[in-house]
Amino acid sequence: MNFGGIDPVILLASLMVASTPILLAALGEMVVEKSGVLNLGVEGMMITGAVCGFIASVESGSPLVGFIAAAAGGALLAMLFALLTQVFQSTQVPSGLALTLVGVGLASFLGQNYVGVKSPLTTKMPIPLLEDIPVLGPILFRHDAMVYFSLFAVVVVWAVLKFTRAGLILRAVGENHTAAHALGYKVRRVRVLAIGFGGAMAGLGGAYISLIRVPQWTDGITAGIGWIALAIVVFASWKAPRVLIGAYLFGGITVLQLNLQAAGAKVPVELLSMSPFLATIVVLVVISARSKGAAGGPAMLGRIFQAR
Numbered sequence: 001m002n003f004g005g006i007d008p009v010i011l012l013a014s015l016m017v018a019s020t021p022i023l024l025a026a027l028g029e030m031v032v033e034k035s036g037v038l039n040l041g042v043e044g045m046m047i048t049g050a051v052c053g054f055i056a057s058v059e060s061g062s063p064l065v066g067f068i069a070a071a072a073g074g075a076l077l078a079m080l081f082a083l084l085t086q087v088f089q090s091t092q093v094p095s096g097l098a099l100t101l102v103g104v105g106l107a108s109f110l111g112q113n114y115v116g117v118k119s120p121l122t123t124k125m126p127i128p129l130l131e132d133i134p135v136l137g138p139i140l141f142r143h144d145a146m147v148y149f150s151l152f153a154v155v156v157v158w159a160v161l162k163f164t165r166a167g168l169i170l171r172a173v174g175e176n177h178t179a180a181h182a183l184g185y186k187v188r189r190v191r192v193l194a195i196g197f198g199g200a201m202a203g204l205g206g207a208y209i210s211l212i213r214v215p216q217w218t219d220g221i222t223a224g225i226g227w228i229a230l231a232i233v234v235f236a237s238w239k240a241p242r243v244l245i246g247a248y249l250f251g252g253i254t255v256l257q258l259n260l261q262a263a264g265a266k267v268p269v270e271l272l273s274m275s276p277f278l279a280t281i282v283v284l285v286v287i288s289a290r291s292k293g294a295a296g297g298p299a300m301l302g303r304i305f306q307a308r
Helices: 008-034 042-060 063-087 092-110 136-140 145-163 165-175 177-182 187-213 225-235 240-262 269-289
Strands: none
Touching (some): 008 042, 008 165, 008 187, 008 225, 008 240, 042 063, 042 187, 063 092, 063 187, 145 165, 145 187, 145 240, 165 177, 165 187, 187 225, 225 240, 240 269
16 A cells, blocks of 8 residues: 555654664663763764774674674763763763764764775564564564664663662662762762763664664764754653654654655655754754743753762
């Protein structure tokens, strides 16, 4: 069944693929912000993960090695942010912006000899029996491992934050770092671990783009997805299930505009290409217009912790 040349089954299956890097990066950033740290360097960590994963995958011939290297690359860059903000107590906003500039420049430098090179192909992992379900099978159960991993990560992050002692401590640090410190919790250690986790997730998101979505290296391959991930965390009110919905919403808009272009829709290509970013702006404007705009945000978000 086609609608104006667009197959809805293929469209929805593509939506899950397009949303995966956004979901991974947004989920990691949500954990970071839950600890009270605002890291605006998601774009830089994503593209660093993309280039590290691509190079490791090409040189080793293994996409798995590539994803491990991507997580390590993103986490390593995140540690630079942790050093600046948690040790030297630099202001988080400019430090995060600087991290993006460093990541973009570093990726361009490391990837200059890999432009146009193809990465090793990843294989899909269709789930036996479930893949044969009409309509739902092709949409949900014929993807690569990282799509399933991203959905699994949503459940794990949600459960850890809601039901475990580690999640309780993380939330306590984000809501009142002074009280958490008085209770004996290591505020800086918690925040450094959260920052590292966010960096690793952003790196995986970047590697998904360079190894699966666009299996080759080009400069600026993340194309602003890190900024969208940041917006989704606010849109989702710092809740993991809503991050999933937000990522799939923006991923869906991205896929739809590509399909409309392919179907020859009589809408300017430039306008279609801008649509995911326009949607981001609209969402932020709507949120800011609400009386309780960013309800659910950690009280200590962006504030420097100083032990006394």
